[in-house]
Amino acid sequence: xxxxxQHPSWVICKSGTSVKIECRSxxxxxxxxxxxxQFPKQSLMLMATSNEGSxxxxxxxxxxxxxxxxxxxxxxxxxxxxxxxxEDSSFYICSASWQxxxxxxxxxxxxxxxxxxx
Amino acid sequence: KQEVTQIPAALSVPEGENLxxxxxxxxxxxxxxxxxxxxxxxxxxxxxLIQSSQxxxxxxxxxxxxxxxxxxxxxxxxASQPGDSATYLCAVSTIGxxxxxxxxxxxxxxxx
Numbered sequence: 001x002x003x004x005x006q007h008p009s010w011v012i013c014k015s016g017t018s019v020k021i022e023c024r025s026x027x028x029x030x031x032x033x034x035x036x037x038q039f040p041k042q043s044l045m046l047m048a049t050s051n052e053g054s055x056x057x058x059x060x061x062x063x064x065x066x067x068x069x070x071x072x073x074x075x076x077x078x079x080x081x082x083x084x085x086x087e088d089s090s091f092y093i094c095s096a097s098w099q100x101x102x103x104x105x106x107x108x109x110x111x112x113x114x115x116x117x118x
Numbered sequence: 119k120q121e122v123t124q125i126p127a128a129l130s131v132p133e134g135e136n137l138x139x140x141x142x143x144x145x146x147x148x149x150x151x152x153x154x155x156x157x158x159x160x161x162x163x164x165x166x167l168i169q170s171s172q173x174x175x176x177x178x179x180x181x182x183x184x185x186x187x188x189x190x191x192x193x194x195x196x197a198s199q200p201g202d203s204a205t206y207l208c209a210v211s212t213i214g215x216x217x218x219x220x221x222x223x224x225x226x227x228x229x230x
Contacts, residue, residue, distance in 0.1 A: 006161075032216055043207060043220040044162075093161055097216050104167060105150045105211050107218060111161040 003027055004096050006110035013084055014118055021079045021113045023094030029074035030096035034107065035067075038091040050077050084117045091115075120145045120212055122221035130227040133200055139193040139224045141208035146186050152218070153182050153193050154207045162207070166193070170213075198228045 003026040013019050023033060032051050036044040048069050050056040056069035066088075068080040077096075081088055091114050095107040121144045131137050141151070150169050154162040166175045166182040168191070174183040181194040191208055205225045209218040 034217065036220075043222050044209075044218075046217055046219075049217060091159075095162075095218075104169065105216060106152070106164070106167050107216070109154075109162040109164070112159075114159065 002098055002101070002108045004030075004094065004108045004110040006092075006094055006113050008113060009111060010114040010116075012116045012118065015085050016083055018080055018082045019084055019115060021081075021092055021094075021115075023077045023079070023096070023110050025075045025096045025098075025108070028096075028098045028100070030077075031074070031099050032097045033071060033077040034095045034097075035069060035077075035079050036093045036095070038093060038112075044093060047079075081115065084115070086117045089115055089117045120148075120210060120219045122208060122210055122219050124206075124208060124221040124224050126224060127222065128225040128227075130229055131198060132229050133198060135198050136194065136196050137198055137226075139195070139206050139208075139226070141191040141193070141221050143189045143191075143210050143219075143221075145212060146189050147213050148186060149211045149213050149215070151182075151184055151191050151208060151210045153180075153191075154209065156205045156207060156223070158205075165206075195226075200228045200230050202226060203228045 007022045035047045047062045048056045048058045050071040058064045071077040093112040095109045152167045153165040168184045179196040205223045207223045209220045
């Protein structure tokens with residue numbers, strides 16, 4: 001149980017276009033979802049936290065108008081990179097928390113989505 | 119602000135050896151600590167989760183310890199295998215906050 005799936009796993013786009021990445025919890029309802037960004041040979045940096053039906057909370061330095069997060073249901077969160085530029089090229093990973101595991105604080109991670117902006 | 123550091127950044131050992139990866143964190147008020155494995159270009163695989171009240175967790179050839187007061191954790195890998203080659207990340211969550219702060223990772227290479 002507790003499987004998180006991301007789609008697409010990789011995407012290449014032209015500079016100036018927008019890209020949407022989906023994060024789904026397949027067999028559980030995710031109370032909270034988190035979006036991370038990982039640049040080559042660096043660790044994961046939290047971008048934002050989202051709860052179903054409410055606005056995402058962004059970390060300092062993350063542009064909320066550029067990285068739009070929608071958490072419309074308990075099983076789906078989307079990250080849209082608007083007007084993408086080459087510096088947005090990165091590996092984006094989502095994670096989800098599960099109410100049944102809330103006491104342990106365990107988070108479940110997606111497989112990641114690699115974005116390359118030309 | 120919580121900061122997590124992992125030493126060494128990279129490690130190469132011959133197959134069959136036992137090894138230890140280190141993780142340190144600055145704020146000891148943690149809720150839990152997790153160790154993950156990441157293969158190149160892939161997502162994270164959870165290895166072990168230690169609650170703040172625990173001292174260690176074991177899974178197969180892996181053993182993770184936690185010394186909260188000193189802000190340290192170690193991941194012990196016994197009888198290493200080439201398939202253990204990956205980047206190992208530790209991450210901590212602080213009390214009252216589900217957010218994870220990740221370490222810089224240790225890139226492990228097991229030499230056949």
